[in-house]
Amino acid sequence: MSGCIWNEPGSLAEKFWREGKGDFPIYDMHGHMGAHYAIYFKRCEAPEMVAHVKRIGVKRLVFSHHEALWGSVRNAQVYEICKQYPNTLRMYAGIIPQRQDQMKEDIANFDRWAPYAVGLKLLPGYHSADVMDKRYEYALAFANERKLPVLVHTWGRDMAMLEAIQKYPDVRFFIGHCCYGAWDHAIRCIKESSGNAYLELTAIPGDRGIIEKLVAGVGSEKILFGTDMPWFDEYQAVGGVLAAKISDDDKLNILSRNPERILGKDF
């Protein structure tokens, strides 16, 4: 292994290989929590998840609870979970477009969930909608007024995503999974925004050459790290960022600096 990235003196890769963590906080900006109907998750509740992310030095895991997105758990209950792990957990309030009354009630409560609730999570494909669906308007108008982050699940060429970025210029859109596979479209979403959109990397760090392409296309300042935890292992995902053929400065932007620029160091 001599001469490889893991042995390059002073590099981030070498430090993580040797010590298992770096000397900077990692922000995982795309998490979930709870069981999933189709998949066996051994570590999907708060104690095990927090233990897992802390191994590698994740300072904040920002998540939306699976069951808040399916409707069996309310966001108020997720807030109670976050309170038990104040140094690690932050939440996106899950938005279900089919439940307008519940959505309005949750948005009315949003300020009470500070500092744990930092934004909203939309899952349009799973909810048989796109992000421009009228049923999202109330939530997006609120986020626009407050300049809140909104993490949106995307997969493939999502034209509605680009429309929403342009319609709501004060929302900080986190494009979950970077429109997976439609990389040029993801880059276009950033380039045709007013600076209010970011690419979020969940599911990408295992792919060869994609992080490099995205960094070349939009710059590492516009890219956020995420894992879908409890879906994907933190070491696998951080390993994918460290393994990308980009500079250590780019890697630091993705893993650590960018969320601090958006939300502050102590969010």
Add this chain to the structure above:
Amino acid sequence: MKELMFFDANCRIGDCIEAYPGVTELLADMDYYGVDKALVRHNGIAKLPLSSNREIAEMLKQYDVQQRLTGVWTILPDSCDEIPEPDEFFRQMKANRIGAITLSPFEHRYQLRRIVIGKIMDAAAERRVPVLLDAFAGQWAQLYDFLERFPENTFIYTELGGKWGSDRNIRPLLETYENFYFEIARYWVPEGIRDLAEKYGAERILYGSAFPAGNQGNGMLQLKHSGLNDADIAKIAGENLERILKGAQL
């Protein structure tokens, strides 16, 4: 830091319809990430079974001068005389640095039954030649039937698309077939490598990257910090695959 030997069980090279990385690009990535050896199959196996067998042998001969790569050949049904009799087939494999076989029954349109491929599969079992299972993404019923019919063979589960999130399908195979090995490319379950190794033995798990779709580095760090002890990490990183390939009597 103890040096680890990494032997990547899941790499593809060679053009098919579009251009893909070849030996030179693979070796460059292996150097970049610190991967010592790789088991490689041709991208064209599904569309060009026989010519891809010839081509990968030629690629290894021409470009892999340090002999860090071991090739994989595909089989076809016994009765159509498209591949030689088993003894000759394995002799040719050895002569061309081919260490494992694979099969694409869905693309090549044959049944996974003993009367179709029994002769070559039984010979592979007797000689402990590993069989890669890289064509079964999402085809769990067919895979289960196949393994029931050929329980004595050595299998390496290497497919790309259906591993993650499939513990409910993977674990029964690890429990049932002692010669069923699981390669970890895109198995991104949090601490899942450790869970499988503790439950079924580190001897049953193999490092792999899914090159060129996957990068080789992410799984290396995942394994390095899986929580397993150094001896088990070394087995998964490369020792297990080396043992399996050396155990094959070609």
